[in-house]
Amino acid sequence: MSAILVAGSEGGIGRACVEAVEASGTPAFGVDLADGIDITRPGGAEKALARAAEAHGSVSGVVHAIGMSGRSLGDGGVADCTDAAWNEVHRVNHESVFRLLRASIPAMPEGGSIVVIGSALGTSIDDDFRTVAYASAKGGLIPLIRVAAREAASRGVRINLVSAGLVATPMSRRARESEAIRARMPALMPLGARPCRPEEVAQAVLWLLSPASGRTTGAVIPVDGGWHLR
Template identity: 30%
Template structure:
């Protein structure tokens, strides 16, 4: 009985096959430009640091100027390259600045990876309790802003014949019991947008995928009334969340989906939730 061939070593020339086994491709982004939104903190900051550590030039986009500057400083202190763009990504002029900065700042006018991560949480409100203000704000930040930035980035990716887009969806994009009505609707929209992009542009070198985080240690705020219909009904399901993950756990999954190691993965919504979605 022959021993199994090591996955990182060539097959023995005396065995049944002399074909070498291809090594796993490294997650190397040297020479590539990556845009990360919501990069001032949490999953976005961890993701920006992870790409920079792998050689990417990173555009740190965030609403909070101080937080964005801190992320860029962390990157530069570790020998990486970063620039910041500050503003509300629900506004077209800010979106245009992000894309222009990506094209002008680093490696020969390319925008190789777009990570649509920025988002806010709702107040866990049930449908009957969602105000117009909450609904419109959640949809604008969590769904419209990623759409606008993707639409602006796509022509440049299409011209280059390649590009990877990764969205931060949510466990709330897979079920109806993980957040309030507005957040749930927005994240289901992100799932649909991801799949639509994957189908439409799969033959033109563009890949679109998403992570669906479960409980994660970030500074995202949730202001709620525990006695309201939404939190009262949803509370029964929150015992299944499990142990919250560190932000860099989500960043690792995002980097993988954007990397050449995932070159044949397209249209996937990957739960990164410790098994919550399996319950």
């Protein structure tokens, strides 16, 4: 049975995507650094697709759920961001998407679907989340997936992006534990004034992978509790 490849399967959102796909009755093939596959490096995407196809015969969908924060490397405002943070955050959060798209588009059958996890910070500016490398890398995903979606449309392959707000994952712990940010939650995410759950993001991903979204491509779907309405 054709499988869904989930890159970044050990992360909070990636793990939730694996569970949602499997609960729907479709096999999920998760890959992460622990599996010896690094999508962010040359050849990693091709290796992941080959292993998934070997295990399940074919791959009909791909999820890119790899991401990192660059704060520990010096990500911050433009005047403060270090070269190390800028380079590594773009390599992991942006370049790896390009690598996976480049490998996946030719490998997808007609009707295939590729979903990329983006961030509300890619389209909004907030002083409590001032990380220029992260925002730039995530913001750059929008033209990337649109160009790719246009290219893949002739093959019957769809490519979309889920723009996630603050999600309750280990990576967001610093923000979620901040008293200042907790006090602002009703304004930041007015729909319930709480972080999104990984499972809520995964359900949007599941819809984009399914035939129910068969006429949707090149779209940016917000799952952010209303963050984008500010």
